[in-house]
Amino acid sequence: MPRARPTKTYRHAARAVAPQDQGSDSPSVSGFTIVPLAVIFISALLGSFAWKTNPSSLPLPSSASSVSAELPPVTSTGISPIFRIEIQYWADSISRWAAASQLDPNLVATIMQIESCGDPRARSSAGAMGLFQVMPFHFYAVDDPYNPDTNAARGLAYLVKSLATAGGDARLAMAGYNGGIGVIGRSEWNWSAQTKRYVQYGAPIYEDAKNGGNPSTALDQWYENYGASLCRQAHQRLGLP
Numbered sequence: 001m002p003r004a005r006p007t008k009t010y011r012h013a014a015r016a017v018a019p020q021d022q023g024s025d026s027p028s029v030s031g032f033t034i035v036p037l038a039v040i041f042i043s044a045l046l047g048s049f050a051w052k053t054n055p056s057s058l059p060l061p062s063s064a065s066s067v068s069a070e071l072p073p074v075t076s077t078g079i080s081p082i083f084r085i086e087i088q089y090w091a092d093s094i095s096r097w098a099a100a101s102q103l104d105p106n107l108v109a110t111i112m113q114i115e116s117c118g119d120p121r122a123r124s125s126a127g128a129m130g131l132f133q134v135m136p137f138h139f140y141a142v143d144d145p146y147n148p149d150t151n152a153a154r155g156l157a158y159l160v161k162s163l164a165t166a167g168g169d170a171r172l173a174m175a176g177y178n179g180g181i182g183v184i185g186r187s188e189w190n191w192s193a194q195t196k197r198y199v200q201y202g203a204p205i206y207e208d209a210k211n212g213g214n215p216s217t218a219l220d221q222w223y224e225n226y227g228a229s230l231c232r233q234a235h236q237r238l239g240l241p
Helices: 034-052 062-066 091-101 106-116 148-165 170-179 181-185 193-210 219-238
Strands: none
Touching: 062 193, 091 148, 106 148, 106 170, 106 193, 106 219, 148 170, 148 181, 170 181, 170 193, 193 219
């Protein structure tokens, strides 16, 4: 996920609605107070419902669904066996999240592989959180950033927008996911070293996953050079044997 606030992001300003006071302590109610109290009671119920509703259960922002027609067709419903065991742990969830976002599950798995290696509690020095390393400003005020469904919804909404901006080019979309969507229109010479590395490994990993390559040399190189400690942490966190 971009380490600095991108030019265009899904920034959410939703605020929770606090429940109102319900009724009074008086044991009797006159006819003149029934209607006002009924209004207060109904408002309290609505406020309580709004407070308890978890935005992670809501559909993706309308802007995400509006660009779905620009995305390449999804050709897979599962993830490739090239991904590490920590990612395979999330295979069913990845397929579900990808279907909801109209994304290729292998692309989703590639992003998770590089971002967190499947550690739902991963946190970067820049403040990115969870499975998809989502920056704080992408969440609702009442979101739990480490809830896998919430983290996936916010992260993949940004990936959808990045992929649409890139005209369906997964490589450029990965650059946008890491460095901010604004980098997609820039010369690659101007990309940060981190974004260049992200694409250097991410693009061939995704190609291997898409094309049935097994094993993936790119994934092995990423693991040896950058991912070993990240994946060990994820392995332990998930309680894998």
